[in-house]
Amino acid sequence: MSTTEFAREPLPARILRKARALFGPTGMFMKGFAKNPVMVGAIVPSSQRTIARVLSPVDWDNARVFVEYGPGVGTFCRPVLDRLRRDGILIAIDTNPDFIAYLQATIHDARFCAVLGSAADVGEIIAAHGFVQADYVLSGLPFSTLPPGTAAAIMAATSRVLRPGGAFLVYQYTRFARRLMQQYFPRVDNGFEPRNVPPCVIGWGWKD
Numbered sequence: 746m747s748t749t750e751f752a753r754e755p756l757p758a759r760i761l762r763k764a765r766a767l768f769g770p771t772g773m774f775m776k777g778f779a780k781n782p783v784m785v786g787a788i789v790p791s792s793q794r795t796i797a798r799v800l801s802p803v804d805w806d807n808a809r810v811f812v813e814y815g816p817g818v819g820t821f822c823r824p825v826l827d828r829l830r831r832d833g834i835l836i837a838i839d840t841n842p843d844f845i846a847y848l849q850a851t852i853h854d855a856r857f858c859a860v861l862g863s864a865a866d867v868g869e870i871i872a873a874h875g876f877v878q879a880d881y882v883l884s885g886l887p888f889s890t891l892p893p894g895t896a897a898a899i900m901a902a903t904s905r906v907l908r909p910g911g912a913f914l915v916y917q918y919t920r921f922a923r924r925l926m927q928q929y930f931p932r933v934d935n936g937f938e939p940r941n942v943p944p945c946v947i948g949w950g951w952k953d
């Protein structure tokens with residue numbers, strides 16, 4: 746970009762471009778938030794504490810098909826891939842084409858697959874990869890701000906695709922998702938991580 750073009754660039758775009766250059770994935774995430782705050786729902790990615798806490802009950806020996814909703818810039822993707830079996834697969838689904846392009850360009854792992862789509866279509870998406878069920882589904886979706894009916898549709902689709910004994914791992918900034926999970930999962934364990942911006946409510950929904 747030339748100096749003249751830069752001078753004509755609106756101030757918010759300039760700030761966002763600088764943030765992206767300065768902070769890498771965090772800057773990219775902030776740009777996504779500025780473009781679509783309702784769908785992104787958080788201004789910065791999850792903390793390392795949150796990642797460790799949310800993933801703590803996963804039985805990695807028995808986690809072959811792992812699905813993530815709303816990966817954003819991949820804050821959880823790398824830690825999941827670090828723990829995942831060599832013959833496992835991580836299918837990350839996001840509605841934001843900028844995030845999907847970013848993940849495809851930055852995560853090079855044969856077990857990783859970034860899909861542009863909605864979590865509500867998880868059944869069709871995993872079927873397209875040759876699977877009927879998932880062992881674990883992880884979600885960073887902003888359930889409480891999604892369009893009407895979407896949260897319930899995603900809960901129902903998730904309870905259908907999980908295998909018995911599998912779990913839905915959910916982190917959010919309100920209790921909304923955890924309350925909704927109780928209608929779809931026979932057992933929901935509760936957690937809370939204060940060292941996150943903002944502090945994070947965690948729910949683990951188990952499919953018996």
Ligand SMILES: C[S@@+](CC[C@H](N)C(=O)[O-])C[C@H]1O[C@@H](n2cnc3c(N)ncnc32)[C@H](O)[C@@H]1O
Binds near residue numbers: 841895
């Ligand atoms: C709070 S951000 C995720 C943050 C990220 N996982 C982290 O830990 O930093 C929410 C993400 O959900 C995505 N999203 C919103 N609605 C969705 C849907 N119906 N299906 C899949 N992804 C969705 C947004 O594009 C955004 O990337």
